[in-house]
Amino acid sequence: MRRAIGLLPENALVGLITYGTQVHLHELGFADISKLYVFRGTKEISKDQILDQLGLSSGGRGLVKGAVQRSGMPMQQQQNVMGSSSVNRFLLPASDCEYTLNALLDELQPDQWPVEAGNRALRCTGVALSVAAGLLGACLPGTGARIIALVGGPCTEGPGMIVSKDLSEPVRSHKDLDKDAAPHFHKAVKFYDNLAKQLVSQGHVLDLFASALDQVGVAEMKVAVERTGGLVVLAESFGHPVFKDSFKRIFEDGEGSLGLSFNGTLEINCSKDIKIQGIIGPCTSLEKKGALCADTVVGQGNTTQWKMCGLDRSTCLTVFFDISPSDRSNPTGTPNTHLYIQFVTNYQNSEGQLRLRVATVARKWVDDSSSTEELVEGFDQETAAVVLARFISLKMEVEEEFDATRWLDRSLIRLCSRFGDYRKDDPSSFVINPNFSIFPQFMFNLRRSQFVQVFNNSPDETAYFRMLLNRESITNSVVMIQPSLLSYSFSAPPTPALLDVASIAADRILLLDAYFSVVIFHGMTIAQWRNLGYQNQPEHQAFAQLLQAPYDDAQNIIKDRFPVPRLVVCDQHGSQARFLLAKLNPSATYNSAHEVAPGSDIIFTDDVSLQVFCRDNGKFKSELFEFKFRLLPDPPQFPIPSQPDL
Known part of the structure; x- marks a missing residue:
């Protein structure tokens, strides 16, 4: 947190909310002593109730945030917001409140409410997000802002609860969801769906950094994060490099910046011969229906306009079109040989400047x-x-x-x-x-x-x-x-390798890029030489260079990616070799072990090979x-996933 505050632009407005059994909104404008507002974590609280409790309901201007806001508004709007003394109580430029925030972080203690034996800690994540959203909703319209939620465990009370405090109740699994045996799931999803609607109407983003060994409710919060275009990171702890490096990247500027932008809209115009079914991706339908909307809906549909509260330089949406069966001819009777699609995007960049991008493409009918x-x-x-x-x-x-x-x-x-x-x-x-x-x-x-x-x-x-x-x-x-696979050996420079278990060899190093993880896999002979310290001997500098090459390439992959992938370093036959073996084509299994080349490996699976x-x-x-499909029974000896039973 301290590192992030130091990376923020000086005029970025910052606020802080902490929560456990209760929600604490810290008043940064009162620097003499620590002053905060407390909200109960057991019941849902409306935006009006939040503003009434804070004395902001009649202020008209309101407030901006519950976590950290980048410099996402024009300077004139910042001056208007800063003109409200009520807002200054909770929200200050980073340059003005850095000392106060650091002092608050120094004094921050674990939740003082006792946790009984056999119970989970009480955590009112839903109420905390409601308070943050309510504060954001009081800011000037069109202002880019983000709620950055750092979640260290499941919500166990109040709205958004995913599991009770009793440890005897397990957190829901896929099997529970399939059997509709997750008592809190649908209620929590409904709560976060309403929160998503509120944030979308305000033009604000929810980012989620979940750092815990157990589940924290990402499945329930998915609707709010995805519809607002928020970022999401899932890590094992707040000390894990996946969290620390990813969290740092959202505040970086220059070449390492993610290019975060705010409060965008996308409009699609197209020829009358095609219809828009919808979009899959981080956006929300604005429900602007018209003649271009198809009868069938895919994802966010029934509209020609979508809201993108948060987007960055790599945001990629999938648009689905339906080919109209109507006659493709113009009023003169000449057939239309081309169709046209136009994408109109408005957004606000990190400097607070408004941008308009228009892309028009033509495609030929075939x-x-x-x-x-x-x-x-x-x-x-x-x-x-x-x-x-x-x-x-x-x-x-x-x-x-x-x-x-x-x-x-x-x-x-x-x-x-x-x-x-x-x-x-x-x-x-x-x-x-x-x-x-x-x-x-x-x-x-x-x-x-x-x-x-x-x-x-x-x-x-x-x-x-x-x-x-x-x-x-x-x-x-x-x-x-x-995933992609690279092979490193003495006999050749780094070369792409088949994503197959046959690529494993005792005298090779493999580098697997599976996006969520990057695996450096040492063959059996390479691992033995490394353990004997040959790389430290002057006469074996070539071996030292061979060991270092995949590390350098792995760092280049990690440097340019968000979220930062997990780096796994393992040896052949080691326990973590499973990270590689799970992604390889099982062309050699325990059933064909006699055909395996010396120094290679096998995969203990019944999955079919490519x-x-x-x-x-x-x-x-x-x-x-001829499309004569008929269903055939699945023989019990077939592996899983089985060959197509059509």
């Missing part, structure tokens, strides 16, 4: 009934994989008993049947254009990823993964779906190419 060559040439495999990943993640959240694996398999087979060349009843004859060559591999890794397979992940982790997938760039999202996945999809081609 008659796919006669030829598919132009469609094939325009196919982007990486973008298609990311769009499918975001779409299927949404369907898994909103549709009960949705079989994501089967849906992906059917989609892949339909694509191959449409654009592949083959002889009927001869799967070995199948060939496909190079523009589609990597797409089946993307689908194989997607169906094994944390976005589809929620087993062994908590609801908080699943929500965290999907929030980042929905907002990151195509390049970063592809790495989430299919080769089996492609081969078994081909078994059904003769029927699937």
Whole structure:
């Protein structure tokens, strides 16, 4: 916190809220002694009640924040806000209150209310966020502001509660959610949904930094964070590098800055031949309906305008369009050969300046009934994989008993049947254009990823993964779906390696970039030489350089990424080698251990390999190419995830 305050611009307005059993709003403008306002943590409190208790209800101008606000308003607006003595009690420029804040942090103590044996600590996260949102709502309209919530455990009382204080009640799991056996989940989601609506109407952002070994309620808070365009970081503790380095980056300026912007809107205009279904990503529908809105809705739909309270230089939205079956002709009778889409974006940058960006694109209509060559040439495999990943993640959240694996398999087979060349009843004859060559591999890794397979992940982790997938760039999202692997050895410079267990060798070092984690994996021989200290001997400088190279590359990856990924350093056959093995194609398992090359490794799994996945999809081609789908029973000996049972 001290480090963050030191990085803020001098004119950035800052406030502080702490909470535990109760919520404490600190009055920074009274520097003589520590003075604070206390709110009960057991009941929901409205914005009007908050302002009444603070004596701000009749002030008209109000206040700005519950955590930290960057310099997000024009100077004239700052002067207007600062003209209110009521606001000055709670909100001061960073240069004026740095000493007071540091003194408050020095005096800060754990919650004084005792925690009985067998109980969790009382934590009223929901009320604290309500107080912060209420204060923000009293500021001037159009002012960019952020609530930065540092959450160290689950909310155990008041609105937004995800689990009771009794330790005998476990925190909800995916199985509980599937069986509707999570008693607090729907009520908490409703509370955060209302909080999201309030923040969106005010144009303010909720950022979430969750640092705890247990779940803290990210799954419930997802709606408020995502709809306001907030940042989210999930770490094990406040001392972990994932939290510390990520928290520092949001305050950095210059090249290391995230380019945070505020209070944006997006409007889409397009030709009458297409309709807008909706958007998946960090935004909220403004419910501006019109003739361009499609009947079917995907994500935030039924509108042509969206609110983006927070955005940065890497924010990426997925827009879905519906092709209208109407006649594509203009009044003169000449067919329209092109369609047009225009994106109009307004936002306020970190300096408080307003920006307007307009991007207009033209695309050509293609008659796919006669030829598919132009469609094939325009196919982007990486973008298609990311769009499918975001779409299927949404369907898994909103549709009960949705079989994501089967849906992906059917989609892949339909694509191959449409654009592949083959002889009927001869799967070995199948060939496909190079523009589609990597797409089946993307689908194989997607169906094994944390976005589809929620087993062994908590609801908080699943929500965290999907929030980042929905907002990151195509390049970063592809790495989430299919990690990249580099190989380091004496015989060659660093080279890309297949994401396969066969890439493991005793005399190699592997660097895996899985976006959320970066893994440096030492082969068995490399690890033994390192443990013997050969790298410290002058005659083995080449070995020292080999050991250092993946560390340097890993730091370059970590430096440019937000949230900062977890760095895992492990050895072959070590306990943390699972971080690498879980991402590799299991081409060698315990069933084929006799075929493994010396020094390589095997994966103890029943998952199918990429080769089996492609081969078994081909078994059904003769029927699937004609779209004669029929369900086949799942044999009990099939591995999980199984080959497509179509």
